[in-house]
Amino acid sequence: MATYSIAIVGAGPAGYFAAQALQSAQTDDLRFSIDMIEKLPTPWGLVRSGVAPDHPKIKTVSKVFEKIATTEGFNLFCNVELGKDVSVAELREMYDAVVIATGSSEGRKLGIPGENLANSLSAADFVPWYNAHPDYTNVSVDLNTEVAVVIGAGNVAMDVARMLALNPTELDPTDTALYALKGLHSSKIRTVHICGRRGPEHAAFTAPELRDLVKLEHTDVYIDHHEIQAAMKRVEEQGEVPREVRSNLDAMLAISENEKKHHERSMRFHFLSTPIEIKGKERVEEVVFGINKIEGDKVIATGETYSIKCGLVISGIGYESLPIEGIPFQKGKVRNTDGHVEGTNIYVVGWAKRGPSGVIGTNKSDSSDVMKILTTNLSNPKKVPQLKSLLDSRGITHLNQGHWHLLNAAEVAEGEPQGKPRVKFTDKAKLLGFAGK
Numbered sequence: 001m002a003t004y005s006i007a008i009v010g011a012g013p014a015g016y017f018a019a020q021a022l023q024s025a026q027t028d029d030l031r032f033s034i035d036m037i038e039k040l041p042t043p044w045g046l047v048r049s050g051v052a053p054d055h056p057k058i059k060t061v062s063k064v065f066e067k068i069a070t071t072e073g074f075n076l077f078c079n080v081e082l083g084k085d086v087s088v089a090e091l092r093e094m095y096d097a098v099v100i101a102t103g104s105s106e107g108r109k110l111g112i113p114g115e116n117l118a119n120s121l122s123a124a125d126f127v128p129w130y131n132a133h134p135d136y137t138n139v140s141v142d143l144n145t146e147v148a149v150v151i152g153a154g155n156v157a158m159d160v161a162r163m164l165a166l167n168p169t170e171l172d173p174t175d176t177a178l179y180a181l182k183g184l185h186s187s188k189i190r191t192v193h194i195c196g197r198r199g200p201e202h203a204a205f206t207a208p209e210l211r212d213l214v215k216l217e218h219t220d221v222y223i224d225h226h227e228i229q230a231a232m233k234r235v236e237e238q239g240e241v242p243r244e245v246r247s248n249l250d251a252m253l254a255i256s257e258n259e260k261k262h263h264e265r266s267m268r269f270h271f272l273s274t275p276i277e278i279k280g281k282e283r284v285e286e287v288v289f290g291i292n293k294i295e296g297d298k299v300i301a302t303g304e305t306y307s308i309k310c311g312l313v314i315s316g317i318g319y320e321s322l323p324i325e326g327i328p329f330q331k332g333k334v335r336n337t338d339g340h341v342e343g344t345n346i347y348v349v350g351w352a353k354r355g356p357s358g359v360i361g362t363n364k365s366d367s368s369d370v371m372k373i374l375t376t377n378l379s380n381p382k383k384v385p386q387l388k389s390l391l392d393s394r395g396i397t398h399l400n401q402g403h404w405h406l407l408n409a410a411e412v413a414e415g416e417p418q419g420k421p422r423v424k425f426t427d428k429a430k431l432l433g434f435a436g437k
């Protein structure tokens with residue numbers, strides 16, 4: 001029987017699904033010993049620090065992660081940073097294969113004047129702020145303004161817009177960071193504009209997320225009925241309408257027709273609007289948009305502009321991966337062929353492999369495909385890696401699955417009396433305290 005040692009770096013969905021694929025591929029003759037390495041003191045990646053707190057159902061996938069993590073042959077090493085606490089070269093030497101599942105954490109830049117004004121920020125900072133990510137607790141966001149503009153027509157932009165536009169009482173029974181919840185309760189924001197640069201038919205939103213918007217109890221959501229009808233006409237004229245496009249347009253039409261309750265809070269969709277400048281003396285005061293039109297299958301600038309006065313701008317326009325020494329990067333992701341970094345024992349899954357696209361479930365088949373290639377390439381298992389003793393010799397405090405169980409239970413216990421699923425701890429010293437040191 002051959003036992004291969006695999007290091008998976010990154011304890012998010014893509015990493016767990018890679019581990020699951022390896023576990024499922026085990027036979028009487030083939031076993032895997034999996035060490036999962038995570039930079040944060042806690043696992044679950046974007047399921048903990050990305051998924052919007054008002055969408056708890058999406059987080060139930062964490063049950064699957066815990067099943068994988070408690071399967072024989074799986075070891076968790078949290079609070080271990082690749083490139084700082086252990087190098088890529090060391091992992092490559094110790095393990096039969098190294099799987100990079102580190103995602104994409106840097107927000108893409110708009111690259112327009114005024115982007116760096118105070119209160120213009122990226123969803124890559126705002127989302128982990130409201131999700132209690134320990135590295136983002138000090139993000140400076142001022143909600144003392146009536147109007148916010150969110151740039152982007154994807155699900156991240158929509159999460160951000162919804163978090164700003166809903167009545168914070170709806171967040172009380174969630175695991176939103178306590179400091180963020182306090183900030184949102186005193187927020188003066190009442191109008192949130194969400195702006196896409198192309199047409200409704202090109203939006204990257206997904207239909208279930210759009211359909212959820214009509215369920216908001218304290219917020220009116222506005223989409224121009226005629227704009228959606230025009231988009232529907234355009235796509236129908238071009239032939240068969242792709243299923244996702246039709247579902248999206250149907251969901252947008254339903255929003256546009258939904259009875260408005262004259263709530264003081266509103267969320268307003270705008271399309272064909274390219275941000276060209278953020279204006280303000282010291283802080284954000286206004287966003288100027290170039291107006292586009294659609295001709296055939298092209299989106300072109302009309303040369304006309306309009307602007308929205310606002311005190312907060314958040315861009316949700318995609319992510320890039322941060323480079324890691326010892327791994328080739330290209331265009332914001334790891335350079336790879338079908339998930340293999342050629343000529344090495346390095347593999348890559350998730351957003352670090354394919355860029356920031358797809359929902360959590362996308363990673364299941366994607367990671368599985370890469371693990372098939374990894375398994376095929378294996379030969380002659382190496383010695384059992386001694387990661388724990390290496391980390392201990394370097395004085396690095398690391399949390400294993402047992403520590404995480406204690407931490408997890410403590411967060412859940414703290415949330416229970418407050419009617420919340422958990423209260424996420426953010427203080428690094430407190431988090432590391434669960435390592436029993």
Ligand code: NAP
Pocket residue numbers: 058109110151152153154155156157159196197198202203204205206209274275316317318319356357358359360
């Ligand atoms: P995304 O889906 O790729 O959307 C990015 C949006 O930003 C697009 O509308 C894009 O427009 C726009 N954009 C890019 N550059 C721009 C620029 N310079 N100026 C103006 N707009 C620009 O990315 P995302 O929203 O970050 O989401 C990442 C992935 O996570 C997606 O697959 C998403 O579905 C997933 N996600 C899922 C959920 C959920 O299931 N609930 C929640 C959050 C995220 P163009 O199309 O014109 O480029």
